[in-house]
Amino acid sequence: MELTLPGLDPTSDRPVFKQIADHLREAIERKDLAPGAKVPSEATLMTHYGVARMTVRSALQLLQGEGLTVAEHGRGVFVRSRPPVRRLASDRFARRHRDRGKAAFIAETEEAGGKPSVDSIQISEADASSDVAKRLGLTTRDKVLVRSRRYLINGHPVETAVSYLPAAIAGGTRIAEPDTGPGGIYARLEEMGYRLDHFDEEIKARMPLREEVKALRLAPGTPVFHLVRTAFAEDGMAVEVCDTVMSSDAYVLSYQLPAR
The missing domain is CATH 3.40.1410.10 (Chorismate lyase-like)
Incomplete structure (x- = not known):
């Protein structure tokens, strides 16, 4: 299934990078981005949201800090696969x-x-x-x-x-x-x-x-x-x-x- 992300809300006082992180987090929680799935690339997110690379990176770093994603050198960012509880x-x-x-x-x-x-x-x-x-x-x-x-x-x-x-x-x-x-x-x-x-x-x-x-x-x-x-x-x-x-x-x- 192709991932569909909403656009930014220009009327919101929430920083743009946090809005992007919110959209990706919601996709992970809905399992639209399943455990082990690759998160859209920086270039894809830059094009979709019309923002600079640093804005996208700030959003991705926020998700990594929450333990939701992991970055693999040379491969990209992936939804973290969690072990059975x-x-x-x-x-x-x-x-x-x-x-x-x-x-x-x-x-x-x-x-x-x-x-x-x-x-x-x-x-x-x-x-x-x-x-x-x-x-x-x-x-x-x-x-x-x-x-x-x-x-x-x-x-x-x-x-x-x-x-x-x-x-x-x-x-x-x-x-x-x-x-x-x-x-x-x-x-x-x-x-x-x-x-x-x-x-x-x-x-x-x-x-x-x-x-x-x-x-x-x-x-x-x-x-x-x-x-x-x-x-x-x-x-x-x-x-x-x-x-x-x-x-x-x-x-x-x-x-x-x-x-x-």
């Missing part, structure tokens, strides 16, 4: 997922119709930082096993995660291997006798760091959720801290909270 539910770490041999990310993504994958797996041992040591009940002289990885849905990165586990527990076990096996880290912990009781989570929204923009391929202006989770065994022992950064446009936070 994954609902971050309060029961995502329920034991039933592990009993089915699936970690939470895999189980929930498949249930939502997406294709989950994990890459950039790195494993090491390190001294516990002061924050991690406090959360795990260790000292900064204690070693922790560090598992870093990136999660993708349909090939699009949506989340990075770094887990810290006491090396005295996880060192030399399958948790220290790239493939932790069915059910993931938590299934292995429970097999080792650390039956999980509950998780504490802290979530905040912020703008991403440079390396997070690169790892998650974030469009300009896209914030992230920064989540820190601590897993506790039934005896009250903290067995894992997971530091997670998630693209905010790939997640909906959805929780059921008791009223009593």
Whole structure:
């Protein structure tokens, strides 16, 4: 379908570049410009609106700043393709997922119709930082096993995660291997006798760091959720801290909270 854009309103006090951005934004919202579609070229927009190149560029930059479009060098500007939204539910770490041999990310993504994958797996041992040591009940002289990885849905990165586990527990076990096996880290912990009781989570929204923009391929202006989770065994022992950064446009936070 050929894109039809309205003309400028000469009686409006809204700047011309913002009017152009409004028209393109509306076309994106109506799906007249679908995800992945190429936005009309600068030359096309200059001719249609009878404006200078800098006016058109200002309009396009505004849309890029809103995270609606991405510019590809030598190819043009395209409507940003967004990953499927994954609902971050309060029961995502329920034991039933592990009993089915699936970690939470895999189980929930498949249930939502997406294709989950994990890459950039790195494993090491390190001294516990002061924050991690406090959360795990260790000292900064204690070693922790560090598992870093990136999660993708349909090939699009949506989340990075770094887990810290006491090396005295996880060192030399399958948790220290790239493939932790069915059910993931938590299934292995429970097999080792650390039956999980509950998780504490802290979530905040912020703008991403440079390396997070690169790892998650974030469009300009896209914030992230920064989540820190601590897993506790039934005896009250903290067995894992997971530091997670998630693209905010790939997640909906959805929780059921008791009223009593």
